[in-house]
Amino acid sequence: xxxxxxxxxxxxxxxxxxxxxxxxxxxQRYQQVAFRTAYVIAGSAADAEDAAQEGFxxxxxxxxxxxxxxxxxxxxxxxxxxxxxNRVRSSGRRHRLELRLTEGFRPGDAAPxxxxxxxxxxxxxxxxxxxxxxxxxxxLVIASRYFLELSGDExxxxxxxxxxxxxxxxxxxxxxxxxxxxxxxxx
Amino acid sequence: xxxxxxxxxxxxTAIEWPRTPELKVVLPIHGGRALRARWGKGWRLPQSxxxxxxxxxxxxxxxxxxxxxxxxxxxDWVNVHTVFHRTETPLPSPTPLPSGRPGEYLNLGTAVTxxxxxxxxxxxxxxxxxxxxxxxxxYVRLPPGGPSGGAVSLVYGERxxxxxxxxxxxxxxxxxxxxxxxxxxxQKTLGPDVTIEQVTVDGHSGYWISGRPHNFVFxxxxxxxxxxxxxxxxxxxxxxDGGTVVRIxxxxxxxxxxxxxxxxx
Numbered sequence: 001x002x003x004x005x006x007x008x009x010x011x012x013x014x015x016x017x018x019x020x021x022x023x024x025x026x027x028q029r030y031q032q033v034a035f036r037t038a039y040v041i042a043g044s045a046a047d048a049e050d051a052a053q054e055g056f057x058x059x060x061x062x063x064x065x066x067x068x069x070x071x072x073x074x075x076x077x078x079x080x081x082x083x084x085x086n087r088v089r090s091s092g093r094r095h096r097l098e099l100r101l102t103e104g105f106r107p108g109d110a111a112p113x114x115x116x117x118x119x120x121x122x123x124x125x126x127x128x129x130x131x132x133x134x135x136x137x138x139x140l141v142i143a144s145r146y147f148l149e150l151s152g153d154e155x156x157x158x159x160x161x162x163x164x165x166x167x168x169x170x171x172x173x174x175x176x177x178x179x180x181x182x183x184x185x186x187x
Numbered sequence: 188x189x190x191x192x193x194x195x196x197x198x199x200t201a202i203e204w205p206r207t208p209e210l211k212v213v214l215p216i217h218g219g220r221a222l223r224a225r226w227g228k229g230w231r232l233p234q235s236x237x238x239x240x241x242x243x244x245x246x247x248x249x250x251x252x253x254x255x256x257x258x259x260x261x262x263d264w265v266n267v268h269t270v271f272h273r274t275e276t277p278l279p280s281p282t283p284l285p286s287g288r289p290g291e292y293l294n295l296g297t298a299v300t301x302x303x304x305x306x307x308x309x310x311x312x313x314x315x316x317x318x319x320x321x322x323x324x325x326y327v328r329l330p331p332g333g334p335s336g337g338a339v340s341l342v343y344g345e346r347x348x349x350x351x352x353x354x355x356x357x358x359x360x361x362x363x364x365x366x367x368x369x370x371x372x373x374q375k376t377l378g379p380d381v382t383i384e385q386v387t388v389d390g391h392s393g394y395w396i397s398g399r400p401h402n403f404v405f406x407x408x409x410x411x412x413x414x415x416x417x418x419x420x421x422x423x424x425x426x427x428d429g430g431t432v433v434r435i436x437x438x439x440x441x442x443x444x445x446x447x448x449x450x451x452x
Contacts, residue, residue: 032207045205052208102203102382124201127194146195147202178191 008072016063023063027056030076033148037077037158038084040143043095047087055080071153078157085160097139098132099147101125130180138173145170200370200383289323290342290357293418296328303327309337311365311431318450319343319359334415336365336408343437350438352419359437359447360419365408366432368394368425373404386424386441388448393426395441405432424448 014022034055038048059079066075101124131142144155145166155170156163288298305313307327315322322341329337343359345351351358373394381398399420407413417423417436424435424444433451435444 031209035207036204039205048205049208100203101198101201102384124194124198128198128202131195131198142195146192147199149199174191181191 034080038080041084042088043097051084051087052080055083074154074157081158141169141173289344295326295340299327301325304339314451316447316451318447334364334407334413338364362434364432366405369406388426391426391428396423
């Protein structure tokens with residue numbers, strides 16, 4: 001890929017006409033966010049892999065229903081996320097999502113000393129542990145918005161809820177997380 | 188203490204995600220129903236009991252036939268003698284490194300001298316890593332093929348302590364372009380098998396990308412995202428140096444890459 005890439009609508013149009021290279025480019029472009037979204041929902045890499053794979057296949061089959069002018073990314077995420085939820089539901093097992101910090105991660109932004117780096121790292125670990133400890137509903141909306149960096153409509157698509165509900169759910173989730181952070185700070 | 192939402196946003200770069208599998212969708216050649224996807228696991232066990240039994244019988248027969256004494260005994264028993272020839276396909280000879288100018292096949296733009304690059308219309312002082320010596324080749328990419336403001340690539344062939352790329356013979360590739368790193372953009376385009384770590388190079392913030400990153404996007408001088416290919420698909424150090432995005436690609440350790448970056452002037 002070099003220079004200005006084909007935009008999504010162009011790729012979709014080409015894929016709808018049977019251009020396999022265009023669909024492969026769509027897959028390449030969105031497989032990471034699709035897989036990670038599925039992972040956040042399913043809590044297991046294996047289930048996320050299956051869900052993303054099946055999601056892309058279903059999306060291909062549904063290409064003729066894709067509305068011209070609509071956003072591709074939320075549409076794909078909705079399909080993949082649905083697939084992830086269906087897998088969790090049908091398998092009857094639910095893995096608890098445990099997000100972790102990358103090994104070797106160091107907050108590199110202007111930390112003045114090794115001690116300060118260690119403190120910053122410790123704070124991030126504690127915050128992530130608090131996110132992990134939230135209810136599934138809270139954890140999902142926070143992970144979608146902040147860790148997957150999905151927009152409001154993408155989060156709505158991924159979680160299968162209206163965008164207005166994303167806002168209220170996120171606001172409540174942040175309030176609960178803030179309360180825990182303050183509680184820990186005062187302990 | 189940053190705001191909670193800022194802290195959460197900062198965590199995004201530090202989350203350890205499972206490796207994203209490479210999805211290869213096999214699309215139908217005829218009609219629209221035969222789509223199937225291959226991804227990691229590939230083969231799946233047959234679901235029906237009969238299919239499983241048939242597969243087991245085939246496996247046993249294949250195992251027996253593969254064992255020469257058994258095969259001969261069966262041949263004697265059914266009075267059929269077949270000579271099995273083992274043909275060995277010769278291994279391909281190693282592909283020689285491409286001859287000619289280093290990096291010639293990396294699609295880096297127009298080959299120029301350093302002096303020509305400085306006068307090609309780019310508007311920044313080309314940064315040269317002193318620890319690598321003089322570049323073995325220099326390329327310039329200007330719009331429309333390159334980013335607004337252009338891009339300069341410095342190619343370094345064989346260097347001690349650095350393993351050159353087996354396909355290109357290039358040890359280190361340094362690419363410079365006017366713009367800034369946009370964390371939100373580039374992390375989404377790197378591809379699978381990649382970990383990202385925030386680093387600081389002489390006060391400049393940057394990222395150490397280890398693994399096999401393929402794509403990179405940054406905000407070009409005109410404020411638009413520019414998608415580029417990481418030509419060597421190796422560990423890469425990216426940092427902002429006063430409005431110039433510098434990428435150092437190569438089979439390097441983080442320490443080696445930072446050392447090269449620090450020698451830039």
